[in-house]
Amino acid sequence: MNFYKIANEAWAEFILNQNEIVLVTGANGFIGSRVVRTLLLYGFKRVRCLTRATSNSRSLEFIASEFNTVSLEIIKGNLLSSDTCKMAAEGVSVVFHLAAGIDKSFPGCVLNSAVTTRNLLDALIEMKALKRFVNIGSLAVYSNAKIRRGGLLDESCEVDRELAERHDPYAYGKAKQDEVVLEYARTRSLPYVIVRPGLTIGPGKAKIPGRVGIDTFGVFLHLGLGNRMPFTYVDNCAEAIVLAGLRKGIEGEVINIVDDDLPRSSTFLRRYKKQVRRFASVPIPYRLFYLFNYLWAMYSEWSEGQLPPVFNPRTCAAYFKGNTYSNEKAKRLLGWHPRVKMTEGLDRFYAYAREVVNRK
Amino acid sequence: MIKVGIIGCGKVADQHATQIQRIRGAEIVAVCDSEPLMALQMHERVKAKKYFTNVKEMLEGGGVEVVHITTPPQSHFQLGKMCLQAGCHVYIEKPFTLNTVEAEELVSIATQKGLKLTAGHNAQYTHAMVRMRELVRKGYLGGKPVHMESIYCYDLGDMSYAKAFLGDSGHWVRKLPGSLLQNIISHGISKIAEFIRSDKPLVIAHGFTSQFLKNIGQGDIVDEVRVIIKDEDSTTAYFTFSSQIRPTLHQLRLYGPNNSLIVDDDHQIVITVKDREYKSFARYFLPPLDYARQYLGNWSQNVNKFLHNDFHLPFDAGMKALIEGFYSSVTNNEPLPLSYREIIVTARIMDDIFAQIKNQQTPTRSVAPEYV
Numbered sequence: 234m235n236f237y238k239i240a241n242e243a244w245a246e247f248i249l250n251q252n253e254i255v256l257v258t259g260a261n262g263f264i265g266s267r268v269v270r271t272l273l274l275y276g277f278k279r280v281r282c283l284t285r286a287t288s289n290s291r292s293l294e295f296i297a298s299e300f301n302t303v304s305l306e307i308i309k310g311n312l313l314s315s316d317t318c319k320m321a322a323e324g325v326s327v328v329f330h331l332a333a334g335i336d337k338s339f340p341g342c343v344l345n346s347a348v349t350t351r352n353l354l355d356a357l358i359e360m361k362a363l364k365r366f367v368n369i370g371s372l373a374v375y376s377n378a379k380i381r382r383g384g385l386l387d388e389s390c391e392v393d394r395e396l397a398e399r400h401d402p403y404a405y406g407k408a409k410q411d412e413v414v415l416e417y418a419r420t421r422s423l424p425y426v427i428v429r430p431g432l433t434i435g436p437g438k439a440k441i442p443g444r445v446g447i448d449t450f451g452v453f454l455h456l457g458l459g460n461r462m463p464f465t466y467v468d469n470c471a472e473a474i475v476l477a478g479l480r481k482g483i484e485g486e487v488i489n490i491v492d493d494d495l496p497r498s499s500t501f502l503r504r505y506k507k508q509v510r511r512f513a514s515v516p517i518p519y520r521l522f523y524l525f526n527y528l529w530a531m532y533s534e535w536s537e538g539q540l541p542p543v544f545n546p547r548t549c550a551a552y553f554k555g556n557t558y559s560n561e562k563a564k565r566l567l568g569w570h571p572r573v574k575m576t577e578g579l580d581r582f583y584a585y586a587r588e589v590v591n592r593k
Numbered sequence: 594m595i596k597v598g599i600i601g602c603g604k605v606a607d608q609h610a611t612q613i614q615r616i617r618g619a620e621i622v623a624v625c626d627s628e629p630l631m632a633l634q635m636h637e638r639v640k641a642k643k644y645f646t647n648v649k650e651m652l653e654g655g656g657v658e659v660v661h662i663t664t665p666p667q668s669h670f671q672l673g674k675m676c677l678q679a680g681c682h683v684y685i686e687k688p689f690t691l692n693t694v695e696a697e698e699l700v701s702i703a704t705q706k707g708l709k710l711t712a713g714h715n716a717q718y719t720h721a722m723v724r725m726r727e728l729v730r731k732g733y734l735g736g737k738p739v740h741m742e743s744i745y746c747y748d749l750g751d752m753s754y755a756k757a758f759l760g761d762s763g764h765w766v767r768k769l770p771g772s773l774l775q776n777i778i779s780h781g782i783s784k785i786a787e788f789i790r791s792d793k794p795l796v797i798a799h800g801f802t803s804q805f806l807k808n809i810g811q812g813d814i815v816d817e818v819r820v821i822i823k824d825e826d827s828t829t830a831y832f833t834f835s836s837q838i839r840p841t842l843h844q845l846r847l848y849g850p851n852n853s854l855i856v857d858d859d860h861q862i863v864i865t866v867k868d869r870e871y872k873s874f875a876r877y878f879l880p881p882l883d884y885a886r887q888y889l890g891n892w893s894q895n896v897n898k899f900l901h902n903d904f905h906l907p908f909d910a911g912m913k914a915l916i917e918g919f920y921s922s923v924t925n926n927e928p929l930p931l932s933y934r935e936i937i938v939t940a941r942i943m944d945d946i947f948a949q950i951k952n953q954q955t956p957t958r959s960v961a962p963e964y965v
Contacts, residue, residue, distance in 0.1 A: 286761060311761060338604045343634045351630060397638045409634065536902040537615045538909075 237274045246568075247479040248364050249326045254279045255478065256325045258312065258353070259332035263437050264369070264430070266292040267471035268329050273300050275475060281306045283321045283332065312349035318356035326364045327478040328357065333369070334406045339397065342406025350410045354417050363424065367478040368414045370429040372463055372489060373404035377556055382519070386556040388429075388487045399547040424484050426477045430470045431463030431491040431558065434578060436585035438467075441505060444552050445498045446514065453514040456522055457498025460555035463491045466578030469571035476567040483566050491558045494575040501579070508583040510590050523549050595619045595920050598657030598681075600648055600672055601664035602626035602635035605686055609661050610639045612913040619920060623655030648672060652679035659923060662686060665765035666776070670695040677702045677710070682923045684916065686713040687779045688943070689936055691770055696940040700933045711919045711929060712936045716780040716843070717787070718914035719907040720898065721861045725845070725854055733865065735851025738788050741830040742848075745781030746841035749805070749816060759811055771947035773814055774800070778834050778946070779939055783931075784845045785832060786938040791825035796942055800950035803837045815950055822942060858907055862891040 244250065255272060259265040260282030272280050273296065282293055286309045297305045310317030312332060322328075330353065334345025350368070357363045376393035377386055396405040417423040432442045444462060446455040465473075473490045477483070502514065523546060530545040563569050573581075597613055599606050602624055613619050625645040626632035636644035645651040652660075652675065660676040662669055662685045670690045676683045677699065689712040690696045703710040716722065728734075749759070761767070769775040800815040816836040823829050843858040853866040864887050871879050898904040905913070918930030 287759065311763075314763070338607060339634065339638060340603045340607055340631060343630060344603070344628075347630050347634075348628060405634075409630070413630070537905075538611060539899065539902050539905050 237271075237276075239275055246481055248481050249479065251276045251278055253326040254281055254324050256281045256283065256321055256328045258283045258321070258328070258330050260284050260307075261288055261290055261292045262331060263435075264433055264467060264471060264474070265329075265331040266296065267435075267467050268331065268474050269293065269305070270296050270299075271468070271471045271475045273304060275479075278304045279306070280304055281308065281321065281325065283308050283310065283312070283317070285332075286310055312352055313344070315352060315356065318352045319359075322353065322356035322360045322363075324360065324362055325357065326362060327367065328353070328363065328365070329367045329369070329474055329478055331369045331474075333410070334403070336402060336406075339402045339405055342402040343409050346406035347409035347413050351413045351417075354413065354421075354423060358417070358421055358423070365478055365484070366414065366423055366425045367474060368411065368425055368427045369474065370411050370427050370487075371404060371407040372429050372431050372558075373401065373551065374408045374411065374429070375551075377551060377554055380554075380556060382555050384556055385559060387559045388489055388562055393547075393551070395547070398545070399551065400542045400545060401548055401551075404551075418485065426483055426485070427487045428474050428477045429487065429489045430474070431465045431489070433467050433470050434464050434582045435467030436581055438582075439586040439589040441502075445502055446517075453512060454522075455498070455502055455514045455516045456519075456553050457502070458516055458518070458555075460498050460553065461495045461557055462498055462501055463556075463558045464495060464575065464578070465490050465492045466571065466573045466575070466581075469573055469578070472572065473563055473567055473569045476569050480567055486562075486566060488563050488566060489558065489560070490563055491560050492571045492573075492575050492578065493560065495558060496575065496579065504579065505583060505586070508580075509586045519549075519553055519555065522553060595924065596622045596656055596658045598623040598625065598651055598655050598660045599635070599641075600625045600651070600660060600662050600676075601686075602628075602631040603663065606635060606661070606663040608909065608912060609663055609684075609686075609916075610635070612909060612916055613661070614639070615913055616917055616920065618924075619916075623651050623657055625651040625655075648675060652676065652681065657681060659684065659920065666691060666769060667765060670699065673699045673710070674702060677706060677708055680706070680708070682709040682919075684711050684713065684919055688769070688771075688775050689713075689779070689940060691775075693937060693940040693944050696937050700937065704933075709919065709923050709929060710933070711915070711931050712779075712783075712939075713912075713915075714779060714783040714931055714936075714939070715908055715911035715915045716858065717783055717931065718911040718918070719858055719861065720895075720904070720910055721856050721858055721863050721907070722784075722845075722911070723914065724863045724894075725847070725856045728854060728863070728865065729847070733852055733854065734847060734849025736849060737790075737826070738828055738830075738847045738849055740828070740848040741785050741788060742833075742844075742846040743781045743784045743830065744833040744835075744838075744842050744844050745778060746835050746838045746843065747777055747816075748841045749836045759809075759814075767814075771943060771950075773816060774818060774834065774950075775943065775947065778818070778832075779943060781832055781834060781843075782942050782946075783935060783939045785822060785830045786935050786942060788828065788847075789822070789824050789830075789938050790828075792934070792938065793941065794825070794938070795821075795823040796945035796949070797821040798946040798949040800946070800953065803835075805837060815954070818946065818950070820942075820946055860891075861895055861904075861907060862888065864888075864891075 257269050260269050261284045334342040336342045374392050375390045396408050414425050445457045470490050526544045526546050526549040530542050533540050533542040621639050621641045623643045624635045624641045629646050632644040659682045662672050666688050669685050673683050766776050798820045800818040803816050818834040820832040845856040847854045855864040921927050922929045
């Protein structure tokens with residue numbers, strides 16, 4: 234374990250000191266546990282972790298043992314409960330809100346993303362100690378309808394206002410969560426930053442990201458082809474999130490997080506096959522897949538949902554049209570630089586995926 | 594045009610909305626949820642005219658004729674009563690009420706007011722169940738069933754719903770008098786209740802916790818049930834609920850005095866079992882051919898329905914058929930798709946099962962504290 238060296242003068246650029254209480258929701262998740270670890274590496278002494286009552290806290294216990302510290306406070310509960318929210322919010326200066334609804338239904342995602350966020354905000358505002366709420370959103374909420382293929386998708390792009398038409402409950406829930414935060418900023422002066430990470434990769438997640446391709450039909454369809462993948466290595470992403478909670482003068486900003494040197498889907502897949510496992514894949518050109526999505530959606534509508542509209546032109550465009558991404562704003566506002574290079578991050582991901590495959 | 598309101602904007606409400614939107618002559622005019630964000634999201638997606646966070650306000654200002662109640666069961670009785678008293682016809686999701694007394698009172702109010710009421714036993718109207726009912730109506734069994742077997746399985750491991758309630762000791766499912774069982778078994782029980790004549794059939798139930806649940810520290814949840822039911826005459830039935838049988842079967846077997854029937858709801862198959870004698874070795878060679886022909890016939894029917902856009906997932910198809918039947922009963926004063934007797938007998942059998950299981954249970958250790 235190497236503590237990040239934060240110069241004393243750097244702390245002057247932060248909105249809080251190491252002794253103040255910070256809260257991480259979704260703290261034992263893939264990114265959440267890395268955020269907790271990063272906070273400890275920064276030297277925070279009072280990190281409160283909120284996890285679901287059902288989830289095991291092994292990753293947090295491992296982190297606690299690694300740091301040999303009593304800095305971690307673990308609360309198990311549910312943000313739908315006001316008692317949990319009050320307990321989690323008490324005395325908190327900065328919140329890193331990573332808990333989110335991952336559900337197949339729209340109501341499930343709204344309930345576990347937007348309603349939970351609103352409950353937590355109510356408790357935080359009542360406590361009157363909050364300095365910043367870091368809301369973790371998703372790149373999936375952006376619309377690329379007005380961006381040409383290969384065009385830049387950044388923070389200036391508009392949020393898709395018709396996410397329900399995409400049949401994408403997760404993105405819909407995240408957009409509703411953002412709306413709650415913006416509403417509280419407007420009506421209750423909530424100090425906030427919205428962070429929208431790209432596709433987070435790293436040890437702990439072995440699946441090939443959906444933007445590369447899908448194996449729904451029994452054979453792997455390579456859909457990403459030459460598209461740049463908006464990857465961010467999990468530790469890099471966690472540090473960006475932490476900095477979004479610390480830096481002065483960035484209230485109300487929306488910041489996308491992707492790493493440098495983003496690989497193309499074809500490069501990612503080629504290396505995956507070389508380093509993890511070999512399998513057959515069929516490259517599908519974007520226009521052909523778009524046509525398939527168009528026909529599927531037409532059939533779905535015509536048949537009154539006999540086949541649900543899981544394939545539709547909007548989703549196809551959002552995930553496979555192919556855009557470029559920028560981390561210029563993240564670097565400028567946060568003073569952040571990905572510590573782990575993309576090649577190294579991918580190697581660690583492949584090594585983990587190989588381990589999982591061999592275990593099976 | 595039937596003007597529909599939905600109370601409760603959770604997952605099940607989405608299923609209702611999708612099926613209501615497929616019905617010509619029906620329109621969702623209002624949605625209501627005590628949580629504003631939930632009401633708003635549904636209003637936005639189903640494009641209802643209005644949304645409410647207060648039921649009274651919806652009943653007064655929503656312009657609704659039929660209300661679908663899709664809230665947790667603890668509120669079904671009160672909300673059902675409010676809607677009936679406001680002059681609305683009511684479709685209540687399963688489990689209909691918490692107990693028979695509540696079910697009887699709702700039926701009584703509806704009858705007095707000349708309104709219609711139904712329960713969300715949509716498994717009664719899957720394609721296969723409709724085919725079975727048609728065969729029974731034509732006398733295929735040769736009379737009332739001598740015996741029935743209803744098996745209803747549930748996979749605790751995969752479903753997000755199960756995970757949600759297993760991990761949350763305060764989840765509404767765990768607060769039901771019959772806990773997990775109460776939220777699920779009405780589908781399997783109503784299949785038997787349909788053929789029971791007595792208002793108070795004999796029920797002998799045994800319930801226990803599977804090793805799977807014990808191993809994950811959920812020893813207080815009963816997820817295995819075996820029930821014997823006997824009608825006033827000689828008709829008997831077995832009901833099985835299991836979270837551990839694989840595959841997760843959903844079947845009904847009807848044994849009649851002349852012939853028998855097998856309904857496989859998982860694959861939408863109906864097989865007739867004929868009382869026919871064959872000479873010598875022919876009994877081993879000819880019936881398999883007949884079964885093969887029947888399976889092929891089922892395949893053909895399913896494909897045909899799919900090609901005609903009439904093969905939505907069984908529970909969706911069942912819900913649409915049940916809602917259509919209910920609306921038709923409301924507008925044309927036709928018989929209800931589920932009789933009140935069937936709804937009440939289902940509730941009574943369930944009450945008996947829960948009471949007997951409760952008596953059998955020994956105290957178990959308490960669940961883990963919420964905070965560590």
